[in-house]
Amino acid sequence: MLFTDLNLISPILKALEKEWYKNPTPIQEKAIPYILEWRDVIGGAQTGTWKTAAFAIPTLQILSREKEVSNVPRVIKSLILTPTRELAIQIEESFTAYGKNLWLRHAVVFWWVSQYAQTQKLKKWIDILVATPGRLLDLMNQGFINLKYVEIFILDEADRMLNMWFINDVKKVLAKLPAKKQTLFFSATMPKEILALANSILVNPVKIEVTPVSSTADTVKQAIYFVKKNDKKLLLAHLLKNPAIVSVLVFSRTKHWADRIVKDLDKVWITSEAIHWNKSQNARQRALSNFKTGKTRVLVATDIAARGIDVDDLSHVINFDLPNESETYVHRIWRTGRAWLNGIALSFCDQEEVEYLQDIEKLIWRKLDVVENHPFAITVSQTKQNTPKKPASRWRFSWERKRSFRR
Numbered sequence: 001m002l003f004t005d006l007n008l009i010s011p012i013l014k015a016l017e018k019e020w021y022k023n024p025t026p027i028q029e030k031a032i033p034y035i036l037e038w039r040d041v042i043g044g045a046q047t048g049t050w051k052t053a054a055f056a057i058p059t060l061q062i063l064s065r066e067k068e069v070s071n072v073p074r075v076i077k078s079l080i081l082t083p084t085r086e087l088a089i090q091i092e093e094s095f096t097a098y099g100k101n102l103w104l105r106h107a108v109v110f111w112w113v114s115q116y117a118q119t120q121k122l123k124k125w126i127d128i129l130v131a132t133p134g135r136l137l138d139l140m141n142q143g144f145i146n147l148k149y150v151e152i153f154i155l156d157e158a159d160r161m162l163n164m165w166f167i168n169d170v171k172k173v174l175a176k177l178p179a180k181k182q183t184l185f186f187s188a189t190m191p192k193e194i195l196a197l198a199n200s201i202l203v204n205p206v207k208i209e210v211t212p213v214s215s216t217a218d219t220v221k222q223a224i225y226f227v228k229k230n231d232k233k234l235l236l237a238h239l240l241k242n243p244a245i246v247s248v249l250v251f252s253r254t255k256h257w258a259d260r261i262v263k264d265l266d267k268v269w270i271t272s273e274a275i276h277w278n279k280s281q282n283a284r285q286r287a288l289s290n291f292k293t294g295k296t297r298v299l300v301a302t303d304i305a306a307r308g309i310d311v312d313d314l315s316h317v318i319n320f321d322l323p324n325e326s327e328t329y330v331h332r333i334w335r336t337g338r339a340w341l342n343g344i345a346l347s348f349c350d351q352e353e354v355e356y357l358q359d360i361e362k363l364i365w366r367k368l369d370v371v372e373n374h375p376f377a378i379t380v381s382q383t384k385q386n387t388p389k390k391p392a393s394r395w396r397f398s399w400e401r402k403r404s405f406r407r
Contacts, residue, residue, distance in 0.1 A: 006032050009061055011101035019097055021053075026210035028054045035184065036061060040205040042158075042198055043186040051186045052094045055080075055154050060099045062152065062182075063127055074105075074125025075149040081131060081173060082156040083166060085110040086288060091156065092130045104128060109135045109145075112280055119144050133161075133169035140176065147176045158185040159327065162194045174201065188334060189327040220333050220343045224357065224368040229350040231376040232320060233264045238375060239318070239346070240270050240298065246315045247291070250300045251332050253321035258300045261320060265298060272298035303328055319347035322356040326363040346371075 003016050003024055024032070027045035034041050035058035045051055059078050066077075082088050092108035099106070106128035107121045118135075122144050129136075129145070139145045153174075155161050161170055183202050190198075190209075199205065227235050239245065252258040255276035265272040273287040273296050290296040303323065317336045323329050329347075336343025347368065349357050361367055371377075 030208045034206045040183045040202040042207045044190045044209040056094045078128045078152040080154040083160045152182045154184045158187040222345045227376045235376045248316040250318045261300045274300045276302040317345045322353040326359040329360045
């Protein structure tokens with residue numbers, strides 16, 4: 001199928017041609033027709049399949065049908081909510097690219113930059129707004145943003161936006177939106193709990209899944225290294241001696257460890273930078289730019305900050321810490337092997353992370369290949385023996401005390 005087969009208008013087709021877009025990806029092919037029919041959509045597809053275009057292109061076409069009327073004030077007609085600044089910037093850039101031949105105007109708002117520049121743009125007419133939840137609510141409270149005329153509401157990275165991190169902010173935004181609107185949810189993973197919540201918000205939605213909800217890409221080779229916690233930094237430095245690892249995204253569970261990993265790599269003359277919430281917007285953009293251009297070989301990131309990192313030729317992903325949520329593992333390794341290219345995902349597992357590994361393997365329906373021939377290897381049996389037992393619940397302790405007291 002070609003983009004010309006999707007009933008897109010000429011200005012958008014010309015813009016797509018300049019971007020060298022010819023054939024839509026599966027998520028684009030399936031989602032665009034339903035969105036153009038004004039249907040609510042839940043779209044699931046792995047990272048690297050250009051989900052942004054799947055909602056940006058039809059949104060531009062729908063809004064372009066409304067001709068500019070000089071006597072009617074311009075208002076925000078579409079809101080795109082996303083978890084990170086980097087992702088917000090990328091989405092806004094996509095709207096710029098696909099809508100360059102249209103009269104529609106758009107803006108992006110997020111934290112860690114001057115509010116003045118953003119509010120000045122909002123004072124002019126804006127048709128499409130891309131935002132992170134915190135800044136959006138702040139500007140709404142100050143009276144700079146009015147959402148009561150929104151016709152299309154889009155939630156990107158819906159699994160993250162509807163979990164405990166952002167759910168309260170999302171509910172506050174939803175309360176300010178009109179009841180009659182088109183709602184689109186897009187995400188790489190869609191756990192059952194999140195899907196149930198999404199169904200309570202959307203009206204008779206079309207569910208589109210071009211890959212299994214929590215599958216891992218066939219193009220990504222995955223392996224696990226069993227290692228003591230204190231030896232992880234030594235193992236990482238050992239692996240990075242391999243010149244075949246051209247560019248690598250290293251995932252850390254916390255911002256503290258991300259900074260610490262960078263310091264340890266600097267000691268062995270390996271160029272690296274960290275990206276997390278505590279970094280300023282300029283520092284994050286500079287680190288991301290250096291990584292994309294190859295100036296920085298290693299980028300160390302936390303999970304939330306990594307949303308929006310879009311590097312097509314990323315060769316490796318290394319999980320320095322295994323995530324405690326198995327769906328997060330899927331998100332991480334999809335950073336490599338994007339757009340059906342080959343990639344390698346390596347994970348470190350210490351004595352305290354065995355249960356996380358078991359949850360991950362249960363989710364993806366496969367056992368990860370164990371790499372045993374490395375200098376810091378520990379056996380699987382050693383790892384299991386050293387796994388700390390789960391503490392008994394507080395309820396159990398209080399119940400036992402009550403029994404002994406009665407005796």
